[in-house]
């Protein structure tokens with residue numbers, strides 16, 4: 001193990017924490033195609049906030065961790081870890097271009113005896129059918145003869161300060177039993193709670209995709225229940241609390257499903273299932289239902305405004321939060337944008353406030369101008385307020401202070417505000 005030298009390709013939410021962790025035990029180089037990202041990391045700051053600045057600076061200063069865009073700096077590595085994005089295209093089909101690109105990168109530098117481990121979330125078969133042929137073609141080496149492979153999915157949860165990378169039990173796998181042992185040993189050597197060695201790469205790939213798909217389906221069920229109970233005038237949160245008193249009830253809440261994982265990964269399995277002639281009806285329905293929840297929240301708010309006699313046309317509405325989840329700056333696939341666009345059909349007077357989000361990034365990604373400071377200045381102005389994201393800083397607010405008068409509407413998407421403060425919740 002002493003001879004292991006690791007290159008992590010793709011230094012985002014997944015790759016950077018992992019590379020930093022590996023650097024405490026092995027010589028580790030982080031490689032990314034984005035020069036600005038590499039420069040920021042080498043200056044000691046991670047904009048995703050997943051690695052604290054002091055830990056990053058310690059990795060660079062004490063453990064010799066280097067981030068680079070220079071291929072030559074990873075040529076002498078022998079254990080390559082690929083953690084690049086796996087998005088979907090406009091038709092919700094898997095977009096494998098980042099994986100192909102990273103595989104070309106590996107192909108240019110990999111040598112005989114080396115191992116490449118994929119971490120990106122994929123449908124079963126991508127590593128062996130889509131990625132390794134690219135490594136073979138570019139390197140001229142033969143898979144499982146000259147070089148070897150593994151797959152170890154990441155379970156990191158952005159913004160979660162409890163389940164940090166070293167504490168997460170990880171699934172590992174390898175292209176031969178011996179390689180599976182080596183891959184398992186490398187990960188085990190840096191993890192506190194160990195690993196689960198899967199019998200094959202495809203099993204490991206499938207395990208990750210069903211973790212996220214299961215969550216998507218379960219949340220879709222809660223969203224469906226929320227729609228039914230809202231129509232009946234029953235509080236869904238109360239129903240869930242009551243049902244949770246049974247020992248085997250799975251307690252989940254309704255909500256918006258956004259982000260880079262749960263709202264995207266099921267499409268990978270849905271698309272591949274169809275290639276095998278299986279129509280994944282439950283997963284497809286869950287995706288459709290969850291994707292419609294932003295519009296549903298906006299419509300519920302409009303209904304409440306109507307009921308209270310608040311003029312909807314040109315109403316002033318405040319949306320608190322735009323990130324896809326609480327206490328994290330990630331705005332990828334945030335469903336708050338759907339709330340915003342549905343409300344825009346009624347009024348242009350919408351203010352979006354989020355202290356975690358980057359103003360320029362939101363403008364660039366969604367063409368929405370948000371505010372992220374001086375929240376108090378917004379008090380006393382709005383006809384309706386929607387709490388969209390449960391950032392800790394929002395939970396202690398007296399939310400009705402933001403209304404122009406107390407006849408206004410407060411809608412709580414996350415079910416975290418006191419009942420006395422709100423007019424409706426999911």
Ligand SMILES: NC(=O)c1ccc[n+]([C@@H]2O[C@H](COP(=O)([O-])OP(=O)(O)OC[C@H]3O[C@@H](n4cnc5c(N)ncnc54)[C@H](O)[C@@H]3O)[C@@H](O)[C@H]2O)c1
Nearest residue numbers: 010011012013014032033034084086098101102120121154
């Ligand atoms: N974010 C999460 O919470 C999470 C959790 C578990 C698994 N995953 C999976 O991990 C993978 C990575 O996700 P992420 O959130 O870290 O993505 P990210 O967008 O945060 O980071 C990806 C990084 O890869 C770089 N990159 C893209 N193509 C590259 C290439 N060809 N060569 C070198 N660098 C390249 C980008 O510049 C970026 O810095 C995805 O498959 C995702 O589904 C993500």
